[in-house]
Amino acid sequence: MTNHDTKLIHAFGALAELGQEVANKNSFQETIRTSLHLISGAIGIMRGGIARYSRFAHELNMLAVRALGDDFPLTMNLTAEDERQFLAAGMTPIEVSQAQVLPFFQVYNSSFEGRRLELFIPLVVRDEIVGSIFLGEKASGEPYTSYDKDIVCAMGQHIGVAIAQRNLMAEIERRADENRQLFEEMRSTYHDTVRAFAAAIDCKDKYTEGHSVRVGKFSEIIAGELGWGTEEVEGAAVAGYLHDVGKLTVERKIINAPYRINAKESSELNKHPSVGFEILQPIHHPYTDVPLAAKYHHERLDGRGYPDGLYDREIPFIAKIVNLADSFDAMTTDRPYKARRAAHAVVEDLHRNTGKQFSPELTTAFLTGMHRELKGEDRSKRFRRLLGRDYMEAEGLTEKIRYTLNEMAPTTPMTYVAAAASVGGDETVLHLPIH
Ligand SMILES: [Fe+2]
Numbered sequence: 001m002t003n004h005d006t007k008l009i010h011a012f013g014a015l016a017e018l019g020q021e022v023a024n025k026n027s028f029q030e031t032i033r034t035s036l037h038l039i040s041g042a043i044g045i046m047r048g049g050i051a052r053y054s055r056f057a058h059e060l061n062m063l064a065v066r067a068l069g070d071d072f073p074l075t076m077n078l079t080a081e082d083e084r085q086f087l088a089a090g091m092t093p094i095e096v097s098q099a100q101v102l103p104f105f106q107v108y109n110s111s112f113e114g115r116r117l118e119l120f121i122p123l124v125v126r127d128e129i130v131g132s133i134f135l136g137e138k139a140s141g142e143p144y145t146s147y148d149k150d151i152v153c154a155m156g157q158h159i160g161v162a163i164a165q166r167n168l169m170a171e172i173e174r175r176a177d178e179n180r181q182l183f184e185e186m187r188s189t190y191h192d193t194v195r196a197f198a199a200a201i202d203c204k205d206k207y208t209e210g211h212s213v214r215v216g217k218f219s220e221i222i223a224g225e226l227g228w229g230t231e232e233v234e235g236a237a238v239a240g241y242l243h244d245v246g247k248l249t250v251e252r253k254i255i256n257a258p259y260r261i262n263a264k265e266s267s268e269l270n271k272h273p274s275v276g277f278e279i280l281q282p283i284h285h286p287y288t289d290v291p292l293a294a295k296y297h298h299e300r301l302d303g304r305g306y307p308d309g310l311y312d313r314e315i316p317f318i319a320k321i322v323n324l325a326d327s328f329d330a331m332t333t334d335r336p337y338k339a340r341r342a343a344h345a346v347v348e349d350l351h352r353n354t355g356k357q358f359s360p361e362l363t364t365a366f367l368t369g370m371h372r373e374l375k376g377e378d379r380s381k382r383f384r385r386l387l388g389r390d391y392m393e394a395e396g397l398t399e400k401i402r403y404t405l406n407e408m409a410p411t412t413p414m415t416y417v418a419a420a421a422s423v424g425g426d427e428t429v430l431h432l433p434i435h
């Protein structure tokens with residue numbers, strides 16, 4: 001094997017290693033340092049450095065240096081003329097001694113000469129300067145051959161791509177950050193607007209102060225208990241906050257009537273779901289079902305609700321959630337013609353109306369949430385904050401809810417299937433009624 005061959009193998013080995021280095025996920029700094037090490041080894045040089053170019057600041061910043069001494073400049077400026085020349089020449093090694101016409105080499109000549117830096121390679125990737133390599137004299141004292149320069153250029157390609165990739169990543173990260181921030185801002189603006197709306201709706205109805213806000217929070221609790229994801233839970237809250245937005249167009253005296261309203265007034269009031277839908281429909285909500293929740297929050301499973309008298313499966317799920325939250329708030333707050341019901345009575349009401357007005361899975365989810373809080377398994381105190389501590393500490397409430405949950409349990413489809421499967425196997429499951 002000739003000396004030339006050995007060198008070739010050595011250089012290609014270094015190149016392969018460098019390629020791997022660039023491709024793997026090591027830290028960028030580490031990659032650059034290793035690259036310099038590999039070039040030095042392949043050519044046989046003692047001193048050198050690799051810099052990254054900032055095209056905004058027009059400066060080269062050293063990323064890795066080898067035996068250049070403490071006083072070597074870590075930042076070097078390029079003039080427009082330097083940039084033009086480097087770009088025109090592309091990735092070609094420049095002999096420092098022959099390049100004195102360029103401002104860059106005039107300015108930094110003494111630094112280069114002092115370290116016997118002989119070769120300067122601008123790293124050009126896709127018509128952009130991304131960095132440069134500085135190389136000192138060869139250990140053998142011989143001049144750089146064109147073969148050496150080819151190796152340096154090949155390695156320079158890899159390093160240039162690594163730097164360009166890094167720049168791109170930084171840019172993408174910056175933009176992703178910007179987008180995230182923008183998104184967060186929009187999201188919080190949306191939620192502020194929703195809450196402002198809820199407050200405006202509640203403002204009109206002096207007897208049910210805070211109703212929309214509470215319905216939002218109860219809806220949020222139900223969705224959370226159903227195991228929904230963060231976004232869906234947020235959507236349920238928004239649907240609750242805005243469910244009565246249609247009331248904004250109903251006369252104040254009807255809403256605030258201190259007596260049971262007559263048929264005419266009642267039909268006026270009953271328009272609020274449809275009006276709410278009309279108001280919400282044209283708005284682009286991050287959650288699709290918000291207008292539907294407003295439109296159908298007074299529907300009942302048994303078809304006796306309004307405006308359309310829909311039956312169970314015709315009613316959008318989100319509207320069922322808001323309906324439960326809405327009814328629960330009506331039961332647990334004082335109304336002009338009706339005092340707040342005691343906690344025990346409310347639980348009984350929920351139970352009695354499950355299957356007629358409320359979906360069993362929703363009543364179960366809601367009562368489960370309440371039960372977990374009473375048992376101390378959920379420490380968020382959501383119910384206590386919304387209903388008052390005394391209310392939630394009614395004697396025997398925990399047992400009452402547990403009893404009710406047990407009573408309701410066999411009617412849920414999941415339990416049916418599980419119970420049937422454990423008793424009669426698959427055959428029994430096939431004969432189950434479809435819910
Ligand atoms: Fe309503």
Ligand SMILES: [Fe+2]
Nearest residue numbers: 215243244326
């Ligand atoms: Fe309501």
